[in-house]
Amino acid sequence: MKLKIGVHGLTSCYGCQLRMASVKNVLEIAKNFNIEYWYMMSSKGEIKHVDVAFVEGSVSTKEDEEELKLIRENADILVAMGSCAIYGGVQGMLYGMEYEKAFLEVYGNNTIELEGKIGEPISKYVKVDYKLPGCPPEEDELLYYLACFLLGSYPEEKDYPVCAECRRNGYPCLLIEKNEPCLGALTTAGCKARCIKFGIPCIGCRGPLEEIAWYDSLANVFKEKGMEKEIIKARMEIFGKQYENMDEMVEKVFK
Ligand code: SF4
Ligand code: SF4
Ligand code: SF4
Numbered sequence: 582m583k584l585k586i587g588v589h590g591l592t593s594c595y596g597c598q599l600r601m602a603s604v605k606n607v608l609e610i611a612k613n614f615n616i617e618y619w620y621m622m623s624s625k626g627e628i629k630h631v632d633v634a635f636v637e638g639s640v641s642t643k644e645d646e647e648e649l650k651l652i653r654e655n656a657d658i659l660v661a662m663g664s665c666a667i668y669g670g671v672q673g674m675l676y677g678m679e680y681e682k683a684f685l686e687v688y689g690n691n692t693i694e695l696e697g698k699i700g701e702p703i704s705k706y707v708k709v710d711y712k713l714p715g716c717p718p719e720e721d722e723l724l725y726y727l728a729c730f731l732l733g734s735y736p737e738e739k740d741y742p743v744c745a746e747c748r749r750n751g752y753p754c755l756l757i758e759k760n761e762p763c764l765g766a767l768t769t770a771g772c773k774a775r776c777i778k779f780g781i782p783c784i785g786c787r788g789p790l791e792e793i794a795w796y797d798s799l800a801n802v803f804k805e806k807g808m809e810k811e812i813i814k815a816r817m818e819i820f821g822k823q824y825e826n827m828d829e830m831v832e833k834v835f836k
Pocket of ligand 1: 593595597637638662664
């Protein structure tokens with residue numbers, strides 16, 4: 582029996598699905614699975630029972646919410662795929678703002694048929710079994726997760742930050758040596774510190790590291806280096822706005 586999978590996109594840029602579709606030898610790999618649902622590959626069909634459902638995107642409309650609940654009812658295992666699904670993504674940065682106000686600022690007096698709201702992580706609506714981080718996830722991680730499920734095993738999630746990969750690769754520390762606002766210490770590893778390799782400080786696109794993302798400590802370091810609260814918050818909120826107590830942690834540093 583082949584493993585039955587579904588790949589779903591809520592409100593998102595579809596980048597995670599595209600990443601999945603573009604892994605090397607994807608057609609060869611796909612022979613191991615029955616793909617029951619993948620909107621990117623065919624027209625939007627009926628959501629059927631699957632062994633594993635990969636869900637990309639945040640819940641940003643009432644329709645997303647209903648679709649997500651149906652996916653959950655029909656999946657033995659549900660994987661939140663990418664930063665939008667795990668933490669609300671960039672669109673989740675508006676968390677705490679009134680939806681109508683945000684809509685007016687972006688779209689003016691235009692209307693949409695969907696019943697919109699501020700984007701939220703899928704775990705606020707359904708039980709999530711595994712998180713596959715990234716914006717989008719790395720190819721080796723996607724293959725690892727697929728292989729684990731195929732073998733009847735389960736994937737181990739990374740519990741260390743980008744800094745660990747950065748140190749391992751021997752890159753100079755942009756925070757210590759150049760006073761740049763690098764978020765590597767808060768961010769889930771897996772990208773092999775890609776941005777730092779090119780001299781660009783981490784913006785946290787893989788999302789905060791669960792239970793270890795001490796925004797207060799890093800905000801304090803940034804503050805000591807002369808950065809202003811608004812700049813620090815704006816940077817941390819891009820991917821971390823909906824991390825538990827993130828706002829309070831940063832505010833505390835500036836009291
Ligand atoms: S996590 Fe990133 S790549 Fe994936 S859908 Fe969201 S914005 Fe796109
Ligand atoms: S450059 Fe960034 S990721 Fe690398 S060690 Fe310094 S803070 Fe961490
Ligand atoms: S270094 Fe940071 S911003 Fe760059 S890919 Fe890795 S997690 Fe994303």
